[in-house]
Amino acid sequence: MLVYPRIGVTVKSGLEEKSHAIAEILAILRSINAQIFFDAERKNDIPETANLPSYTSAGDIDLLLVIGGDGTIGFLAEIELHEAAKILPSLLSGSGVIEERSILSIEALRGQEKVFTGYALNEAVIAQGTIARLVDLHTKVKGENLTTFHADGLIISTPTGSTAYSLAAGGPIVHPKLAATILTPINPHSFSQKPVVIPSEYEVEITVASKTNKFQDVQVILTIDGQVYVPLQSGDTVTACGCGKTVRFLRRKQDTFFGTLREKLKWGE
Structure with missing residues (x-):
C-alpha cells in the first residue's frame, strides 16, 4: 500500500x-x-x-x-x-525517512512598497545585472551595521545552499541541521571581507547604495534560487530571515550528508 x-x-x-x-x-x-x-x-x-x-x-x-x-x-x-x-x-x-530543510523568507522593499516577497531554499543573490562593475551593498544584521560590501554581489544562503553558489564563491559548507544563514560576498574588493555565518533567526537587511556617477542607472538584480529575478533600484532594501518554515524531503535513510559530500565533491579521489 x-x-x-x-x-x-x-x-x-x-x-x-x-x-x-x-x-x-x-x-x-x-x-x-x-x-x-x-x-x-x-x-x-x-x-x-x-x-x-x-x-x-x-x-x-x-x-x-x-x-x-x-x-x-x-x-x-x-x-x-x-x-x-x-x-x-x-x-x-x-x-524512507523525512528530512526537513530550513528556508529563508525574502522581501524586497522600495520605500514602503513591497516589490517582492517569497522564500528561498538555497539562496538569494544580489548582484549587478547588466555590466561588469562592483556594487555597494549596505548590510545590517539584527539592526546593527555589519559592513558595506563593495563586491560583484552578495549571497545570502541557507545551510542547504551552502553547497551551491555560496560554495563556488568561497563560502563554508554548513551542515543542514544547523539553524544558520551564510553571507558570502562575491569577489569582494577588500580582502578582509569574508563570509559570515549568523543565527538563522537574525534578520539581514541589505540596501543598494546610490551611485553618483554615469553608472547610477545600472540595474542590480535580486535572484532567488536561480529561478526568480527581481530588478532593484538604488535605495531598495532586501531583507532575509529564517522564518521557521521548512521543506520536507523523502530520504532513503537518515543523515547521509557526509557521504554525499564525499561522493559529490569526490573527496579522496
Whole structure:
C-alpha cells in the first residue's frame, strides 16, 4: 500500500529530451498504481506527459518527484535512474525517512512598497545585472551595521545552499541541521571581507547604495534560487530571515550528508 499515492512529477529544465528517463519513471509509477500529476508548465514540451492530469497546488499531491536532480552537482538528488525500479516503490510505500530543510523568507522593499516577497531554499543573490562593475551593498544584521560590501554581489544562503553558489564563491559548507544563514560576498574588493555565518533567526537587511556617477542607472538584480529575478533600484532594501518554515524531503535513510559530500565533491579521489 502506498503511503504517498498522489505523485506530482516535474523535470529539471533542459532535460525534456531525456524521454527515456521520463518514460521509465512514469512506467514505474504506473506499475504500483500511483496517481500521476505532471507539472502543467512543462507537460506540453514532453509528448509522454500530454495526457496526464496536472497539479496546480501542493494540496493536489502527496509528494513531488523531480526528474533530473536539483542543480549542477545534485546534492539533493536521492535516486539514480538505474536504481529507480528497486528504490522508488519502496520509498513510496513508507520505507524512507523525512528530512526537513530550513528556508529563508525574502522581501524586497522600495520605500514602503513591497516589490517582492517569497522564500528561498538555497539562496538569494544580489548582484549587478547588466555590466561588469562592483556594487555597494549596505548590510545590517539584527539592526546593527555589519559592513558595506563593495563586491560583484552578495549571497545570502541557507545551510542547504551552502553547497551551491555560496560554495563556488568561497563560502563554508554548513551542515543542514544547523539553524544558520551564510553571507558570502562575491569577489569582494577588500580582502578582509569574508563570509559570515549568523543565527538563522537574525534578520539581514541589505540596501543598494546610490551611485553618483554615469553608472547610477545600472540595474542590480535580486535572484532567488536561480529561478526568480527581481530588478532593484538604488535605495531598495532586501531583507532575509529564517522564518521557521521548512521543506520536507523523502530520504532513503537518515543523515547521509557526509557521504554525499564525499561522493559529490569526490573527496579522496
